[in-house]
Amino acid sequence: MPPVSADDRLRIHYRVRFSEGEPAADRARDIAYEQTVELPAACVNRELTDHFVGRVESVERGSLDWAQVTISYASERLVDDGAQLLNLLFGNISLKRGIQIRSIEWPVSMLQQFGGPRYGADGLQTLAGNDGSKPLLCAALKPVGLNVEQLGELCYQFAAGGANLIKDDHGITNQPSAPFRERLQSCQAAVERAQQERGQPCLYFPNVSGPSATLHERLELARDTGCKGVMISPMLTGIDSLQQIRAFDDLALLAHPALSGMMFGDDHGLLPELVLGDLFRMLGADGVIYPNVGGRFPFDARQCARINDQLREPFGELLASAPAPGGGIDVKLIAHWVAQYGAQTILLIGGSLYAQADLTLATSELMKAIDKASS
Amino acid sequence: MPPVSADDRLRIHYRVRFSEGEPAADRARDIAYEQTVELPAACVNRELTDHFVGRVESVERGSLDWAQVTISYASERLVDDGAQLLNLLFGNISLKRGIQIRSIEWPVSMLQQFGGPRYGADGLQTLAGNDGSKPLLCAALKPVGLNVEQLGELCYQFAAGGANLIKDDHGITNQPSAPFRERLQSCQAAVERAQQERGQPCLYFPNVSGPSATLHERLELARDTGCKGVMISPMLTGIDSLQQIRAFDDLALLAHPALSGMMFGDDHGLLPELVLGDLFRMLGADGVIYPNVGGRFPFDARQCARINDQLREPFGELLASAPAPGGGIDVKLIAHWVAQYGAQTILLIGGSLYAQADLTLATSELMKAIDKASS
Numbered sequence: 001m002p003p004v005s006a007d008d009r010l011r012i013h014y015r016v017r018f019s020e021g022e023p024a025a026d027r028a029r030d031i032a033y034e035q036t037v038e039l040p041a042a043c044v045n046r047e048l049t050d051h052f053v054g055r056v057e058s059v060e061r062g063s064l065d066w067a068q069v070t071i072s073y074a075s076e077r078l079v080d081d082g083a084q085l086l087n088l089l090f091g092n093i094s095l096k097r098g099i100q101i102r103s104i105e106w107p108v109s110m111l112q113q114f115g116g117p118r119y120g121a122d123g124l125q126t127l128a129g130n131d132g133s134k135p136l137l138c139a140a141l142k143p144v145g146l147n148v149e150q151l152g153e154l155c156y157q158f159a160a161g162g163a164n165l166i167k168d169d170h171g172i173t174n175q176p177s178a179p180f181r182e183r184l185q186s187c188q189a190a191v192e193r194a195q196q197e198r199g200q201p202c203l204y205f206p207n208v209s210g211p212s213a214t215l216h217e218r219l220e221l222a223r224d225t226g227c228k229g230v231m232i233s234p235m236l237t238g239i240d241s242l243q244q245i246r247a248f249d250d251l252a253l254l255a256h257p258a259l260s261g262m263m264f265g266d267d268h269g270l271l272p273e274l275v276l277g278d279l280f281r282m283l284g285a286d287g288v289i290y291p292n293v294g295g296r297f298p299f300d301a302r303q304c305a306r307i308n309d310q311l312r313e314p315f316g317e318l319l320a321s322a323p324a325p326g327g328g329i330d331v332k333l334i335a336h337w338v339a340q341y342g343a344q345t346i347l348l349i350g351g352s353l354y355a356q357a358d359l360t361l362a363t364s365e366l367m368k369a370i371d372k373a374s375s
Numbered sequence: 376m377p378p379v380s381a382d383d384r385l386r387i388h389y390r391v392r393f394s395e396g397e398p399a400a401d402r403a404r405d406i407a408y409e410q411t412v413e414l415p416a417a418c419v420n421r422e423l424t425d426h427f428v429g430r431v432e433s434v435e436r437g438s439l440d441w442a443q444v445t446i447s448y449a450s451e452r453l454v455d456d457g458a459q460l461l462n463l464l465f466g467n468i469s470l471k472r473g474i475q476i477r478s479i480e481w482p483v484s485m486l487q488q489f490g491g492p493r494y495g496a497d498g499l500q501t502l503a504g505n506d507g508s509k510p511l512l513c514a515a516l517k518p519v520g521l522n523v524e525q526l527g528e529l530c531y532q533f534a535a536g537g538a539n540l541i542k543d544d545h546g547i548t549n550q551p552s553a554p555f556r557e558r559l560q561s562c563q564a565a566v567e568r569a570q571q572e573r574g575q576p577c578l579y580f581p582n583v584s585g586p587s588a589t590l591h592e593r594l595e596l597a598r599d600t601g602c603k604g605v606m607i608s609p610m611l612t613g614i615d616s617l618q619q620i621r622a623f624d625d626l627a628l629l630a631h632p633a634l635s636g637m638m639f640g641d642d643h644g645l646l647p648e649l650v651l652g653d654l655f656r657m658l659g660a661d662g663v664i665y666p667n668v669g670g671r672f673p674f675d676a677r678q679c680a681r682i683n684d685q686l687r688e689p690f691g692e693l694l695a696s697a698p699a700p701g702g703g704i705d706v707k708l709i710a711h712w713v714a715q716y717g718a719q720t721i722l723l724i725g726g727s728l729y730a731q732a733d734l735t736l737a738t739s740e741l742m743k744a745i746d747k748a749s750s
Binding site for chain 1: 405409410411412413414415417418419422423426427452453455456457458459461462463465466467468469470471472515517518519520521544545546548549550551552584585586587588590591608611612613614615616618619632633634635636637638639640643644666671672673674725726729730
C-alpha cells in the first residue's frame with residue numbers, strides 16, 4: 001500500500017552507501033541539501049533551513065557500508081508540477097552513486113494536487129462494457145513499419161475476436177509508414193466496425209507520445225475520432241505529460257514504462273513499484289503497463305505483486321489504477337494469471353497472439369479462457 | 376569527436392552482458408528486435424525485417440561474460456522526434472540489465488533533422504559581449520525559498536561584479552516563494568540596471584522547466600521581458616523540450632543535467648558524454664551544464680574531457696556547444712580551469728561564491744582571475 005504522510009511532509013526512505021571517510025550522517029545531510037537549496041549549510045540562513053531544506057529524520061547504519069536514511073521535505077513549498085517532483089525525488093542525486101529510494105510517504109496535499117486516475121481500474125472496466133468480474137484483454141498493435149490499412153486490419157481482427165482494448169505499440173508514433181492522424185482514423189474505424197457487428201464495446205487507445213507541442217492536437221484528434229483513451233510513455237515525453245492528458249477532456253490514460261528502467265538500478269535509483277505504481281498512479285494513469293514475470297524482462301513475481309499493490313491498494317482518496325502486465329501471457333497460462341492477478345487487471349498480449357495464424361480466432365480463445373477462469 | 380555515420384544508418388555500439396545459457400549473438404538479436412518491432416523474428420516478414428528491424432553488424436566476445444555488439448538502425452524510418460529517438464536508444468532495453476551504449480554513429484539526416492545549437496559556444500560569447508578569448512563566468516541564482524526581491528538583489532550583485540551570465544538554480548521553478556513571472560521581471564530588471572551602470576552586457580537565463588503546457592508561455596514571457604536565453608532540465612521536462620525551445624524565436628538555450636544520472640549506470644545505460652554531449656548538442660543546447668571533477672559529484676577529469684570533446688569537436692555541420700562545468704571552481708583554481716578547459720567554456724560558480732561576504736567583490740575577483748589566466 002502506498003503510505004500517506006501523517007504530517008503532510010513528503011517523507012523519503014533511502015538506502016544509502018557510505019564510505020569510511022564519509023559518515024552516513026554526512027551523506028544523509030548532503031542529500032537533504034543537494035535536493036533543495038544546493039548550497040553548503042553555512043550559506044543558508046535559519047529561516048530557509050527550517051522551511052526549505054530537507055529534514056534528516058533518521059540515519060540507521062545497516063550491514064557493512066549501507067545505511068537506512070529518512071528525510072522529509074516541505075513539498076508544498078518545493079513542488080509545483082510533475083517535473084519538479086521528479087527533481088525533488090532524484091534530480092541531482094541521480095548524478096551521484098549508491099542512493100536508492102525504497103519507499104515514499106506521500107503528503108495528502110500532493111495527492112490532491114495531482115489527483116490520481118480519473119477513470120481508474122473500475123472506470124476502464126465500464127468503458128469496455130465489463131462489469132468488473134474479469135480482467136480486460138488488451139492486444140498490442142504492431143510492428144512499426146506496417147501501413148495504416150494493415151494496422152486497421154489488425155485492429156479489426158483483434159476486435160472481431162472480442163478484445164476489450166487495443167493499444168498501439170509504444171514505438172509507433174508518427175512515422176511515415178503510418179502517420180498519426182491516418183492511423184488513428186483507420187484503427188478507430190476498424191474497431192467501430194467490429195463493435196457494431198458484435199454489439200460489444202472495443203476500445204482503441206492510440207499512442208500519443210511525441211513532441212510536447214503536438215500533444216494537445218493529438219488528444220483532440222483522438223477524442224474527435226471517437227477514441228475513449230490514449231497511451232503515452234511518460235519517461236520519454238516528460239512525466240508531466242500524464243497531468244496534461246488527465247486535464248484534457250474525458251480521455252482515459254494508459255502509461256507505458258519505456259525508459260523507466262533507467263531508474264531501477266540495483267543500488268541507485270527508485271524501486272520500480274514507486275515509479276510504475278505510486279508515481280504514475282498519483283499523476284493520473286488509469287492503467288499502467290509493466291513487464292510481467294516470465295516475459296522478456298527481468299521482473300520477478302514479487303516485483304509484479306508489489307507494483308499491483310501500489311496501483312490498487314488504498315492510497316488516500318485516489319482511485320485504483322489497473323495493472324497491465326505484458327509478456328509471458330498466452331492462452332495456456334490465462335487461468336494462472338487470472339487467479340494470480342484478479343479481475344481488476346488488464347492482461348496485455350503481444351507476441352503470443354502474433355504467433356497464431358488466425359488472430360480473430362486466437363483472440364476469441366483468449367477471451368473464452370478469461371471467461372472460464374473468471375467464472 | 377561524435378562520429379557521423381557513413382551510410383546514414385544510426386549505428387550503436389553496445390557493451391552487453393550475456394550468460395552462459397544465452398549466447399552473445401542471441402542477446403544482440405534480442406536488442407535489435409526489442410528496440411524496433413517488439414516481436415519474435417518468426418512473426419516479422421522479410422520486408423519489415425529488412426527495413427525496420429535493427430541490423431546486427433558485429434558481435435565480439437570480450438573478456439568473461441561481456442561482448443561488444445554493433446547494431447544499426449534505419450533511423451529515418453523509426454525516429455520522428457526526440458522522445459522517439461530516446462526510445463530507440465534505450466526505451467524498452469532500459470528495463471533489461473547489463474546493456475551499455477558506449478558510442479553512437481549519428482546519421483547526417485538526423486543531425487539535419489534536429490539541427491543542433493542555433494547560437495553555440497560562439498554565439499553565447501557574442502551575446503555576452505565577449506570576443507571568444509576567454510571563458511564566460513556564470514553565477515547560479517539560489518537558494519529556492521528566497522523571494523523575488525532577494526533573488527533580484529543577488530542578480531544585481533553578480534551583474535555588478537561583472538558576471539557574464541546568471542542562471543536560476545534548476546530547483547527554482549514557479550514556487551509560491553518566487554513565482555516565475557515576478558522572478559523573471561525582478562531578475563532581468565536587476566541585470567539591466569547593472570548593465571547600464573557598467574556599460575557591459577550581462578545575461579539572465581531563467582529556468583523554464585515546468586509543465587509542458589506552460590513552456591510556450593514562459594518562453595514568451597522571457598523574451599518579452601528582455602532575456603536572451605533560458606535554461607531547462609530536459610530529462611525532467613522531456614528531451615523534446617530542447618527542440619521546442621530551439622524552434623522558439625531567438626532564445627539561447629542552456630541545458631541542465633538533472634535526472635540524467637539515472638542513465639549513467641556502471642554497466643547499464645549510456646555513457647555520460649553521449650547524453651550530455653552528443654544528444655543535448657544535437658537537440659539544440661547552446662551550452663550544457665555538467666558536474667565538474669572536484670565538485671560534489673563523482674565525475675572524473677577524463678569524463679569531463681570527454682563531455683567537452685563531444686560538445687565542441689566537429690560534428691557534421693553542427694555548431695559547437697559550450698561546456699558549462701559546475702562545482703569545484705573557485706578564485707584560486709580559475710587559472711587551472713581556464714588552462715584545462717579553454718576559452719570556449721562557461722565556468723559555472725555556485726557554492727564557492729555564496730561563501731563570500733561581498734558577492735560583487737567576489738564576482739569581480741573571479742572575473743579578474745579569468746582575465747589574467749586568459750591573457
